[in-house]
Amino acid sequence: MTREEIIEAIKDIIHTIAPDEDLSNLNTSERLRDQIELDSMDFLDIVMELRKRYGVQIPEEEYKELATLDGCVAYLGPKLAGKSLKVGV
Amino acid sequence: MSTPRYDAIVLGAGFSGLAAGIRLAQFDRKVVVLERHALVGGLNSYYKRAGRRFDTGLHALTNVALRSEKATPLARLLRQLRIDRDVLELREQSFSEIVFPSARLEFGNGFTRLSESVERAFPAERDRFARLVADVRAFDPFAPDLADRSSRVELRERGLDPILADMLLCAACWYGSAEVDDVDWRDFVVLFRSIFLEGFARPAGGVKTLLDVLVKRYRELGGELRTKSGVQRILRDERGARAVVLDDGTVLESDCILSSAGLAETLALAGGTLDERAAPRLSFFETSWITREPQRAVGHEATITFFSRADRFRYGPPRSGELVSLENGVVCCTDNYASDAPPDEGLLRITVPANPRAWFQLDEDAYVAAKARCSDTIAAAAAAIVPDPRPRAVFTDAFTPRTIRKYTGHVDGAVYGSPAKRRDGRTGIENLFVIGTDQGLVGIVGTMLSGVLMANQHALAARSA
Ligand SMILES: Cc1cc2nc3c(=O)[nH]c(=O)nc-3n(C[C@H](O)[C@H](O)[C@H](O)COP(=O)(O)OP(=O)(O)OC[C@H]3O[C@@H](n4cnc5c(N)ncnc54)[C@H](O)[C@@H]3O)c2cc1C
Numbered sequence: 001m002t003r004e005e006i007i008e009a010i011k012d013i014i015h016t017i018a019p020d021e022d023l024s025n026l027n028t029s030e031r032l033r034d035q036i037e038l039d040s041m042d043f044l045d046i047v048m049e050l051r052k053r054y055g056v057q058i059p060e061e062e063y064k065e066l067a068t069l070d071g072c073v074a075y076l077g078p079k080l081a082g083k084s085l086k087v088g089v
Numbered sequence: 090m091s092t093p094r095y096d097a098i099v100l101g102a103g104f105s106g107l108a109a110g111i112r113l114a115q116f117d118r119k120v121v122v123l124e125r126h127a128l129v130g131g132l133n134s135y136y137k138r139a140g141r142r143f144d145t146g147l148h149a150l151t152n153v154a155l156r157s158e159k160a161t162p163l164a165r166l167l168r169q170l171r172i173d174r175d176v177l178e179l180r181e182q183s184f185s186e187i188v189f190p191s192a193r194l195e196f197g198n199g200f201t202r203l204s205e206s207v208e209r210a211f212p213a214e215r216d217r218f219a220r221l222v223a224d225v226r227a228f229d230p231f232a233p234d235l236a237d238r239s240s241r242v243e244l245r246e247r248g249l250d251p252i253l254a255d256m257l258l259c260a261a262c263w264y265g266s267a268e269v270d271d272v273d274w275r276d277f278v279v280l281f282r283s284i285f286l287e288g289f290a291r292p293a294g295g296v297k298t299l300l301d302v303l304v305k306r307y308r309e310l311g312g313e314l315r316t317k318s319g320v321q322r323i324l325r326d327e328r329g330a331r332a333v334v335l336d337d338g339t340v341l342e343s344d345c346i347l348s349s350a351g352l353a354e355t356l357a358l359a360g361g362t363l364d365e366r367a368a369p370r371l372s373f374f375e376t377s378w379i380t381r382e383p384q385r386a387v388g389h390e391a392t393i394t395f396f397s398r399a400d401r402f403r404y405g406p407p408r409s410g411e412l413v414s415l416e417n418g419v420v421c422c423t424d425n426y427a428s429d430a431p432p433d434e435g436l437l438r439i440t441v442p443a444n445p446r447a448w449f450q451l452d453e454d455a456y457v458a459a460k461a462r463c464s465d466t467i468a469a470a471a472a473a474i475v476p477d478p479r480p481r482a483v484f485t486d487a488f489t490p491r492t493i494r495k496y497t498g499h500v501d502g503a504v505y506g507s508p509a510k511r512r513d514g515r516t517g518i519e520n521l522f523v524i525g526t527d528q529g530l531v532g533i534v535g536t537m538l539s540g541v542l543m544a545n546q547h548a549l550a551a552r553s554a
Binding site for chain 2: 016017018039041044047048052060
């Protein structure tokens with residue numbers, strides 16, 4: 001997946017979890033939870049959806065890597081290499 | 090045939106079990122929810138009599154905050170379950186009240202009505218009350234490793250007028266304390282927010298609407314629900330719980346069992362016992378009167394009325410081993426929720442403390458007679474507070490600790506479970522966890538959150554790798 005696709009994948013997951021949040025103007029270097037209403041329960045959901053959709057396993061100590069969209073791209077890039085984007089599932 | 094194996098087994102299709110089931114099914118876990126009864130709902134179910142549907146619990150869905158407030162428990166819960174608030178068809182309360190001999194407080198959804206009411210009834214308490222509310226807003230009841238603290242002590246230390254303190258305690262205890270005459274401070278904080286800062290509503294179709302939404306969601310996600318499937322035993326080996334045996338002898342295996350049967354009840358299923366403080370469990374007696382016209386027609390407009398007939402509120406079982414106590418209670422007037430069409434009849438419910446052992450001892454005839462007699466005495470005792478429903482009644486029904494024990498399996502017909510909570514959900518047996526009331530969160534919203542949190546912690550996060 002490309003950088004854009006990874007961001008798209010995360011946004012689609014957030015949209016499933018929190019359909020009422022506006023995701024059109026997210027800053028990629030700022031913490032997600034500072035921009036939209038996301039708590040630790042929601043972060044668990046992002047992790048669980050990544051596992052469900054892409055078979056990616058993320059240990060609890062590494063959840064923090066997903067704090068920003070840039071962080072997601074850096075951390076998930078290698079794990080999502082060769083996988084294709086699934087949205088609206 | 091080999092023994093069926095699951096990623097997780099959930100005991101009980103009450104609100105906590107269904108919520109836990111949804112979380113697990115949502116992430117493709119192979120999960121089964123096992124319920125002894127034919128109907129789901131547990132403490133909060135429904136039944137039909139005389140062509141009408143009665144709810145067994147559900148006076149009020151608490152925590153009903155404005156839709157725009159996203160960080161509230163109800164909003165977080167619905168998000169975790171991916172349920173749209175609109176499908177619950179919530180109808181808000183008119184207002185509710187706390188009635189004591191020397192003062193009366195009113196509250197509605199959102200905090201304004203209570204704060205104005207306190208200001209009128211207790212003008213001298215204005216600043217102290219504001220400070221209490223600020224403390225309640227700031228406190229984090231879910232912080233790990235909090236010590237148990239008495240709310241009576243917390244309120245006294247804040248110097249609050251003892252009658253005002255008891256009025257607040259009356260509502261909090263009645264909607265969620267398993268302890269005699271007190272409530273843990275973190276629970277008080279949760280209850281205060283859910284009752285006074287957020288508020289009450291009722292799904293248009295009563296508890297059935299809620300349960301139908303949960304069961305539908307669970308099934309759509311591929312979850313398996315088995316009713317009439319009581320768990321008789323939990324099997325374990327040196328590594329912990331491994332399987333359950335149903336009443337009909339069927340064996341189902343799993344390394345993750347979440348139980349809403351209660352802590353002592355669950356340990357008993359696993360062949361263990363619970364070393365508990367010898368504190369009694371609290372149970373209630375409730376009578377429902379269907380009345381010819383809504384209560385509004387006779388001037389009663391409140392939705393929920395918490396009352397105490399003495400200014401010193403004492404929460405607990407009847408003093409002298411009597412069947413019921415007339416010292417305090419809750420009245421729920423369902424027809425005072427907003428509705429699309431004016432209701433053509435009314436429903437008034439009065440709930441008071443009951444003594445489980447006294448109810449269990451009665452033989453069948455004495456039991457039926459006692460239900461009728463107690464319905465009479467509680468209506469008479471509450472007549473100074475709400476209009477007496479008896480002259481207008483077209484149908485009357487009552488439930489007792491015996492009913493609750495029969496339909497939920499809870500020791501002593503306990504409504505809020507054991508006074509000793511297991512906040513981390515652990516039972517001391519590996520692979521076996523408690524969810525729901527005995528984990529510490531009570532009420533419909535609370536217990537569902539408990540199911541979600543425990544499923545997240547013990548079945549999803551811990552086992553995701
Ligand atoms: C009269 C009354 C009024 C209430 N009013 C309100 C209210 O207005 N608002 C509110 O928020 N809350 C209210 N409550 C509280 C609320 O009902 C409970 O806090 C909540 O429903 C508890 O849910 P639970 O899932 O923890 O437990 P339960 O509902 O007790 O669920 C446990 C389930 O497990 C099943 N079970 C037990 N043992 C076994 C076994 N061995 N095998 C298989 N299944 C088993 C039981 O049959 C039951 O269905 C009220 C309760 C009562 C009794």
